[in-house]
Amino acid sequence: MSLLRDLIHAGGTGGLNWHVHAHYSRKRWQPTVQLIEQFLAQVEPQSDHLLLMGGSAGWMMPFSWLARFKRIDAYDIDPLAAWLFNLRHGKYLTSTGVTVVHHREDALSRLPEILQAHPHACLWFDNVLGQHRYRIRDEARVERELNELKTTLRGRSWGSLHDVLSGPTDGRLLPAGLNVWTHHVTAKESTDAAFAQRLLASVGAKDVWQDHLTLKVFAPHTPTTWLPWSFKANYWHWLQAGWQCA
Numbered sequence: 481m482s483l484l485r486d487l488i489h490a491g492g493t494g495g496l497n498w499h500v501h502a503h504y505s506r507k508r509w510q511p512t513v514q515l516i517e518q519f520l521a522q523v524e525p526q527s528d529h530l531l532l533m534g535g536s537a538g539w540m541m542p543f544s545w546l547a548r549f550k551r552i553d554a555y556d557i558d559p560l561a562a563w564l565f566n567l568r569h570g571k572y573l574t575s576t577g578v579t580v581v582h583h584r585e586d587a588l589s590r591l592p593e594i595l596q597a598h599p600h601a602c603l604w605f606d607n608v609l610g611q612h613r614y615r616i617r618d619e620a621r622v623e624r625e626l627n628e629l630k631t632t633l634r635g636r637s638w639g640s641l642h643d644v645l646s647g648p649t650d651g652r653l654l655p656a657g658l659n660v661w662t663h664h665v666t667a668k669e670s671t672d673a674a675f676a677q678r679l680l681a682s683v684g685a686k687d688v689w690q691d692h693l694t695l696k697v698f699a700p701h702t703p704t705t706w707l708p709w710s711f712k713a714n715y716w717h718w719l720q721a722g723w724q725c726a
């Protein structure tokens with residue numbers, strides 16, 4: 481029963497529902513995938529071993545980023561993630577000599593053990609931290625755990641792409657490949673209320689928006705990039721991406 485529930489929802493953040501939506505949204509998501517690729521292209525990972533957290537099937541993951549590693553250990557709670565990831569990326573990664581090892585595991589609750597098992601790897605949290613609040617339905621605990629990550633990860637080279645805000649919009653379109661949609665600010669500047677208002681106005685936000693409790697994932701001085709994501713035609717997310725060197 482629990483496997484069936486996981487196949488469909490994977491804790492409410494993945495599973496069959498997510499994969500079907502991702503498959504049919506590929507075209508609309510493409511401009512955001514391009515922005516993610518641009519962000520990752522300027523990252524210096526400092527290791528050829530990557531721990532990919534919540535990578536799912538890598539629907540929004542550019543090949544160029546994956547191909548920069550010799551070994552990738554991919555962690556996801558979704559029972560479909562490994563199979564679909566291999567289907568989408570396996571052939572290309574094998575041909576470029578990248579070894580991928582999949583683990584069906586909770587990457588957040590098991591983080592200390594995972595770090596211990598791979599002491600020299602860098603980490604990429606692949607749009608997973610913004611989902612924490614939907615699995616752990618205690619806001620104070622979620623904020624505390626997300627804020628503490630930077631301490632647990634001290635000494636590592638790591639980065640994250642995560643939802644910060646999401647909600648209904650007036651249905652405007654995301655123009656393809658336009659960098660004008662991204663913003664480059666420090667993590668501290670990101671917490672400014674006027675900045676959030678600018679983000680919301682630019683996508684035609686209306687009604688009530690969700691706060692994913694991720695605003696303090698990065699240390700205040702960290703440079704971050706903000707990317708819009710038209711998750712549905714009239715329901716958008718603002719994603720924040722950042723990388724911290726060891």
Ligand SMILES: C[S@@+](CC[C@H](N)C(=O)[O-])C[C@H]1O[C@@H](n2cnc3c(N)ncnc32)[C@H](O)[C@@H]1O
Nearest residue numbers: 494534536538539540556557558586587606607
């Ligand atoms: C929004 S999807 C990520 C999509 C992925 N970046 C892509 O390009 O397809 C979030 C993923 O995180 C996984 N997930 C959520 N919480 C997790 C956790 N604590 N540990 C491991 N995986 C988790 C979900 O199963 C889901 O596959």
